Amino acid sequence: MIVANRKPFEEIVAMVKPYRKILLLGCNECVTVCATGGSKEVAVLASELRLYREKEGQPIEIAEQTLERNCDPEYVESLRPIIGNYEAVMSMACGCGIQFVGEHYREKLVLPAVNTTFDGVTEEHGVWAERCLGCGNCILDKTLGVCPVTRCAKSLFNGPCGGSTAGKCEVNKDTPCGWQLIVDRLKEMNLMEKYMEIQPLKDWSTSHGGGPRKRVREDLKL
Amino acid sequence: MTYPTNVKIVKVPCTGRVDIIHVMKAFESGADGVYLAGCLEGECHFLRGNLRAKKRVGHLKDLLEECGIGGERVAMYNLSAAQGQRFAEIAREMTEKIRALGPSPVKKYGAGRRAQSAEIGEQRAQCAE
Numbered sequence: 001m002i003v004a005n006r007k008p009f010e011e012i013v014a015m016v017k018p019y020r021k022i023l024l025l026g027c028n029e030c031v032t033v034c035a036t037g038g039s040k041e042v043a044v045l046a047s048e049l050r051l052y053r054e055k056e057g058q059p060i061e062i063a064e065q066t067l068e069r070n071c072d073p074e075y076v077e078s079l080r081p082i083i084g085n086y087e088a089v090m091s092m093a094c095g096c097g098i099q100f101v102g103e104h105y106r107e108k109l110v111l112p113a114v115n116t117t118f119d120g121v122t123e124e125h126g127v128w129a130e131r132c133l134g135c136g137n138c139i140l141d142k143t144l145g146v147c148p149v150t151r152c153a154k155s156l157f158n159g160p161c162g163g164s165t166a167g168k169c170e171v172n173k174d175t176p177c178g179w180q181l182i183v184d185r186l187k188e189m190n191l192m193e194k195y196m197e198i199q200p201l202k203d204w205s206t207s208h209g210g211g212p213r214k215r216v217r218e219d220l221k222l
Numbered sequence: 223m224t225y226p227t228n229v230k231i232v233k234v235p236c237t238g239r240v241d242i243i244h245v246m247k248a249f250e251s252g253a254d255g256v257y258l259a260g261c262l263e264g265e266c267h268f269l270r271g272n273l274r275a276k277k278r279v280g281h282l283k284d285l286l287e288e289c290g291i292g293g294e295r296v297a298m299y300n301l302s303a304a305q306g307q308r309f310a311e312i313a314r315e316m317t318e319k320i321r322a323l324g325p326s327p328v329k330k331y332g333a334g335r336r337a338q339s340a341e342i343g344e345q346r347a348q349c350a351e
Contacts, residue, residue: 040243044243051289051291051328052289055328
């Protein structure tokens, strides 16, 4: 899922400073899983902001609402009857959701309460790590399920760099070397001969490097 | 043994039941301090509930510090259900600590906040329709 983390409190406070009545939006999907912007986190941030603003002598009214998803129009449309009641919207959803709500309600500012970071998995409760950066051309069959684009800091395609030490990346001693993981996996599956297959230069045009992407299914359009 | 009358007790089956928002709401309602009294570490009836509570209190200290209430206003204590005297001692200790800190900085807006909660409840009902 998309992993995000809440912005520093001072940044959030500065963003809502001009407003006395806002809607704080959460999302029930990715940001709930990474404990950043679900209904619990919305409640806590709303509470923190109310306390802070009360203390400053400038009370703020905050309505809390968590949508199933912020990236599908049906859910975002459900806000239409009430959105006029608020001066601004602050969203704890991922960057997609923040933008999408803004696109639907052009007269309202939608402020980001979180920094959206990466696409990842839950390694253990409370720990989320990056796995995929959406390069658009998956070669996980060749690397037996370990992505060299994401898990190698340099996105190398044909083996580790000289900085790999004891299976760890030179960028951070806690980060496993992506290529060490790949080789371990090849050995585990007895497929080391795949390691000798040279991968050609990657065509990055399928990644964001080629510009903002879109996918259309004509057969699904109403 | 007696303990100060300003301590309001909220009973829970385990301190692990206490979530971040419960403590935040207590401060929103005008509490000057909140403490959790859980089983001794290693003796939690539900195995690890008091350890979860301890971590949550740690997180709460950061949250309360950043929103200006002060992390010292929340605390975690561990004691056995049989330790009546320690219970009273903790109540006195926390009371003294909070008295020294003074009233919560948001105290004066108590009435306004209660009215706000009612309005927000109305807005939620509107959204649900």
